[in-house]
Amino acid sequence: MRTVGFARRGFTLIELLVVIAIIAILAAILFPVFAQARESARQTSCLSNLRQFALATLAYVQDYDEVFPQSAYSMDRAILQPGSNDRVFTVFDAVMPYMKNIDILICPSNRPGIDWQSILATLGLRTSGVFRYASYAPNFALFQDPALPPGLFADDPVVPLAAVQEPVNTTMFFDSVYKRANDPVIDPRCPRPVGPFGWDNFPGDPRHKDGININFVDGHAKWYRRDAKIPGRSFSSSGEVDTYTLPCDLSGIPGGAPNT
Numbered sequence: 001m002r003t004v005g006f007a008r009r010g011f012t013l014i015e016l017l018v019v020i021a022i023i024a025i026l027a028a029i030l031f032p033v034f035a036q037a038r039e040s041a042r043q044t045s046c047l048s049n050l051r052q053f054a055l056a057t058l059a060y061v062q063d064y065d066e067v068f069p070q071s072a073y074s075m076d077r078a079i080l081q082p083g084s085n086d087r088v089f090t091v092f093d094a095v096m097p098y099m100k101n102i103d104i105l106i107c108p109s110n111r112p113g114i115d116w117q118s119i120l121a122t123l124g125l126r127t128s129g130v131f132r133y134a135s136y137a138p139n140f141a142l143f144q145d146p147a148l149p150p151g152l153f154a155d156d157p158v159v160p161l162a163a164v165q166e167p168v169n170t171t172m173f174f175d176s177v178y179k180r181a182n183d184p185v186i187d188p189r190c191p192r193p194v195g196p197f198g199w200d201n202f203p204g205d206p207r208h209k210d211g212i213n214i215n216f217v218d219g220h221a222k223w224y225r226r227d228a229k230i231p232g233r234s235f236s237s238s239g240e241v242d243t244y245t246l247p248c249d250l251s252g253i254p255g256g257a258p259n260t
Helices: 013-063 091-098 116-122
Strands: 072-074 087-090 136-138 171-175 211-216 221-225 233-236 239-242
Touching: 013 091, 013 171, 013 211, 013 221, 087 091
Parallel strands: none
Antiparallel strands: 072 087, 136 171, 171 211, 211 221, 233 239
């Protein structure tokens, strides 16, 4: 009885190399697409955080006689003084009871975020102990920079909601990073910070597809290109100027003084 044999045939080296080359080409095409999709998801999550943050801030404002909190207060004395080791109650602390969770303060593309505890430590101050990191910075004109060393009471007032002439164009919080005087600037157009804690230390951070997520006093949040323009004009000694200059300056109130 004859046994019928079957010849075994495998892939040749050339065939294997062709398959590998095709896989490599597909990977080179698809990996950037996957990365963009992942960043789009992070951008959307961050924008959602800022929308919730805006609503929480407005809830605070409604409960406190329609005035915005200052960016920082002393928890240990009437006036916040650098070098005092005072605990600092920030705008984030003020709004926190209105948030559902502290993770709202963290952008998925910017973990862990700005180290506020370390910044305050360089000024001889402490945090409240409730939070340490946040990926966003406040509009110092709206929440009032306490001007370390601070102004006194009437010279450094809180801002009432009624004083905001253009709520839809007035920023509240935005994607940001902390920059010291000797750090590389976020953009060649940005000035170097002149102090340790002011609007110029917190430029907008174009972390999302070269753009910045921002929320506004009317409660909406929106993504802006790094060189986009936000409507609104302010008045200085040199005349009328744009209130905001992205990505360098997102502090100010349209109709008021810029860079405050």
